[in-house]
Amino acid sequence: MKMLVADDDRDLRELIGFTLTQAGYFVLKAPDGLNAVRMFESESPDLVVLDINMPGASGFQVCEAIRKRSRVPVIMLTVRGEEEDLVRALELGADDYLTKPFSPRTLLARIKALLRRAGMENAAPLAAGKVRLDIEEHTVEIGEGAPVRLTKLELRLLQMLLANAGHTVSSDRLLIQVWGHRNSGDRQLLKQLVHRLRQKIETDPAVPQLLQTASGAGYKLVVE
Amino acid sequence: MKMLVADDDRDLRELIGFTLTQAGYFVLKAPDGLNAVRMFESESPDLVVLDINMPGASGFQVCEAIRKRSRVPVIMLTVRGEEEDLVRALELGADDYLTKPFSPRTLLARIKALLRRAGMENAAPLAAGKVRLDIEEHTVEIGEGAPVRLTKLELRLLQMLLANAGHTVSSDRLLIQVWGHRNSGDRQLLKQLVHRLRQKIETDPAVPQLLQTASGAGYKLVVE
DNA sequence: CCCTTTTGTGACCTGCCTGTTACCGGCTCA
DNA sequence: TGAGCCGGTAACAGGCAGGTCACAAAAGGG
Numbered sequence: 280m281k282m283l284v285a286d287d288d289r290d291l292r293e294l295i296g297f298t299l300t301q302a303g304y305f306v307l308k309a310p311d312g313l314n315a316v317r318m319f320e321s322e323s324p325d326l327v328v329l330d331i332n333m334p335g336a337s338g339f340q341v342c343e344a345i346r347k348r349s350r351v352p353v354i355m356l357t358v359r360g361e362e363e364d365l366v367r368a369l370e371l372g373a374d375d376y377l378t379k380p381f382s383p384r385t386l387l388a389r390i391k392a393l394l395r396r397a398g399m400e401n402a403a404p405l406a407a408g409k410v411r412l413d414i415e416e417h418t419v420e421i422g423e424g425a426p427v428r429l430t431k432l433e434l435r436l437l438q439m440l441l442a443n444a445g446h447t448v449s450s451d452r453l454l455i456q457v458w459g460h461r462n463s464g465d466r467q468l469l470k471q472l473v474h475r476l477r478q479k480i481e482t483d484p485a486v487p488q489l490l491q492t493a494s495g496a497g498y499k500l501v502v503e
Numbered sequence: 504m505k506m507l508v509a510d511d512d513r514d515l516r517e518l519i520g521f522t523l524t525q526a527g528y529f530v531l532k533a534p535d536g537l538n539a540v541r542m543f544e545s546e547s548p549d550l551v552v553l554d555i556n557m558p559g560a561s562g563f564q565v566c567e568a569i570r571k572r573s574r575v576p577v578i579m580l581t582v583r584g585e586e587e588d589l590v591r592a593l594e595l596g597a598d599d600y601l602t603k604p605f606s607p608r609t610l611l612a613r614i615k616a617l618l619r620r621a622g623m624e625n626a627a628p629l630a631a632g633k634v635r636l637d638i639e640e641h642t643v644e645i646g647e648g649a650p651v652r653l654t655k656l657e658l659r660l661l662q663m664l665l666a667n668a669g670h671t672v673s674s675d676r677l678l679i680q681v682w683g684h685r686n687s688g689d690r691q692l693l694k695q696l697v698h699r700l701r702q703k704i705e706t707d708p709a710v711p712q713l714l715q716t717a718s719g720a721g722y723k724l725v726v727e
Numbered sequence: 728c729c730c731t732t733t734t735g736t737g738a739c740c741t742g743c744c745t746g747t748t749a750c751c752g753g754c755t756c757a
Numbered sequence: 758t759g760a761g762c763c764g765g766t767a768a769c770a771g772g773c774a775g776g777t778c779a780c781a782a783a784a785g786g787g
Contacts, residue, residue, distance in 0.1 A: 430733055447639045455529060468735070470775065475733095485776095492775070494743085495655050496641040654744060692746070694764065699744095709765090716764070 280394075281322060283307045285315035285341060286330040286356065291379075295328060298383040299390075305406045305413070312336025316344050323349075326390065329373070330356045331364055339371055346372040352393040354386075407444035408502025410480075410489065412437060421480055421489070432457055433476045440490065440500040449497040473498060504618075505546060507531045509539035509565060510554040510580065515603075519552060522607040523614075536560025540568050547573075550614065554580045555592065566595045576617045578610075631668035632726025634704075634713065636661060645704055645713070656681055657700045664714065664724040673721040697722060 282304050286292040289310070296306045307322055309315035313335040319327065327345060331338035338355055345353060355368040355376045368376055375389050406412060409422040417434055418426035429437065439456045440448060450469055458468065473492075477484040491501050506528050510516040513534070520530045531546055533539035537559040543551065551569060555562035562579055569577060579592040579600045592600055599613055633646040641658055642650040653661065659681045664672060674693055682692065697716075701708040715725050 432734075447641075449639070451529065465735095466774080467737085470777090471735080474776065493640055494652065494775075496639065499640075656745075689746095690763085691748090694766090695746080698765065718763075 280326070281305045281307060281324040282390075283309060283315065283318055283322065283324040283327045285309040285312065285318075285328065285333065285338070287311055287333045288330070291330075294383065295386065298387060300406060302387055305411055312338065312341045315341045319345055319349075323351075325351060326393065327351060327353045328356065328386075328390075329353055331368065332358070339367060342368065342371045342373055354389060354393065356381075407441055407500070410437075410441060410444075410500065410502065412441055414438065419480060427479050429476075429479065432472055433479065436472055436476060437480075437500075440498065444500045444502045447493040447497045447499040451497075453497065504550070505529045505531060505548040506614075507533060507539065507542055507546065507548040507551045509533040509536065509552065509557065509562070511535055511557045512554070515554075518607065519610065522610060536562065536565045539565045543569055543573075548575065550576045550578070550617065552578050552580065552610075552614075553597070556582070563592065563595055566592065566597055570595065578613060578617065580605075631665055631724070634661075634665060634668075634724065634726065636665055638662065643704060651703050653700075653703065656696055657703070660696055660700060661704075661724075664722065668724045668726045671717040671721050671723040675721075677721060 282299055284292055284295045284299070284306060285308075286295065287310055292308050292310070296308055299306045307318055307324055309318050312333045315327075315329065315333075316336060318324075319341075329338045329341055333341075336344075342353055342355065345351065352375075353373045355373045356379055357364050357368065357376055358379050365376055374393055377386060377389060411420045412434070413419070413426070414434065416426070417429050417431075419429060419437060420426050435457045436453065439453060450466060454465065454469055457472070473490065477487055477490055480489055481487050489501055491499055493499055506523055508516055508519050508523070508530060509532075510519065511534055516532055516534070520532055523530045531542055531548055533542050536557045539551075539553070539557075540560060542548075553562045553565055557565075560568075566577055566579065569575065576599075577597045579597045580603055581592065581600055582603050598617055601610060601613060635644045636658075637643070637650070638658065640650070641653050641655075643653060643661060644650050660677065663677060663680045674690060678689065678693055681696070697714060701711055701714055704713055705711050713725055715723055717723055
């Protein structure tokens with residue numbers, strides 16, 4: 280799930296970015312309105328968090344531009360007491376708003392509510408910790424590393440593990456998720472796929488840090 | 504987690520199957536009541552989704568048959584407006600119902616709620632006193648100690664003792680629970696397993712504090 | 728159509744799990 | 758006192774699960 284955060288306040292942008300990343304979303308950041316519009320067009324995120332007071336193009340203009348081509352959920356950030364801003368934002372098609380200051384928890388709750396309304400909350404999170412998955416591109420980025428291309432099966436395996444990041448997923452479940460229904464005796468496929476994925480994402484594939492084996496149980500993705 | 508879906512409507516069956524599979528469950532499908540009962544007996548699933556209108560044996564009959572031997576969660580599917588069907592289903596021991604048509608999302612939500620009620624989603628670690636068992640990770644933590652990895656059999660033994668924490672569990676019951684049905688003369692296996700488990704969880708395996716012997720009766724887990 | 732990439736299959740190695748045998752010590756009871 | 762039972766411990770062998778390699782089959786792209 281890709282989200283665009285547009286705010287000229289660097290600290291606030293990073294805070295929101297951090298919060299969303301931790302929650303498992305892939306985050307795009309824009310420092311002003313123009314970049315926000317540009318990024319929206321090139322990346323087509325699934326949700327937009329938009330500050331109203333921005334240089335370049337105000338949140339209103341950005342919202343308007345977005346609404347011209349998409350019904351993507353938009354949350355606007357306002358300062359307390361600017362009632363007319365609120366009204367205008369909602370008129371322009373924003374789905375929700377938050378008055379600054381707000382807690383990260385509140386933001387998350389609002390976002391989840393919006394996604395639920397839009398029927399999008401079933402999509403598996405695309406990121407956790409230092410692992411960021413781009414499903415359309417079939418790539419992962421680990422930390423600051425360059426994107427690595429994944430095959431269809433590798434992508435599905437990683438997606439599955441990512442959706443349960445930090446928890447062990449049993450081999451049976453993985454087999455079912457990745458290959459559909461399959462003779463559960465066929466562990467060899469999973470062994471191979473894990474091996475191949477490790478070659479791509481581990482710094483030392485012989486000593487896996489990310490994709491760890493839970494002997495007798497399954498595999499898990501370790502994120503901190 | 505195994506789930507049985509019984510519905511004569513092929514499309515609906517596949518849709519439900521797909522939804523549940525995507526959600527990470529193992530799905531068994533039955534096209535009619537008779538097969539549903541047969542499959543239930545041979546596979547003993549953890550949850551059953553049951554259409555009321557089915558050839559072979561109606562959902563009512565299937566539900567009745569299931570309830571004769573199990574308290575497994577059952578969700579029944581009805582068509583809107585058939586109030587008496589609903590009443591009858593709940594009387595027969597169904598745990599929840601859905602009126603067609605319904606969204607996959609709704610089905611999933613209901614299923615998760617049911618599993619939660621039945622205490623079957625083992626997300627929360629099973630614990631008693633200072634012993635905390637993580638079933639999906641195959642680990643225990645004793646007090647503040649580091650997690651200890653357990654083998655399949657050790658896990659099952661400890662799970663069994665933990666479920667009866669503070670009470671003695673007979674050797675025969677342990678044998679049956681851990682190994683399935685087995686020649687009850689085979690005490691040596693249990694002796695060995697207890698010994699191996701003690702090596703892992705006792706501070707002084709020679710003087711067991713946690714996993715104590717009830718001579719002539721069985722074993723018990725001591726928690727305060 | 729050919730070449731590359733991806734996916735599936737068999738084989739081998741390793742270490743750990745598990746079942747088995749053996750032996751020890753304590754207790755009970757004839 | 759010695760046989761019989763029970764529980765604990767040690768040692769070992771077979772088997773299974775997981776990791777790796779090599780190669781074949783299938784899919785995909787030009």
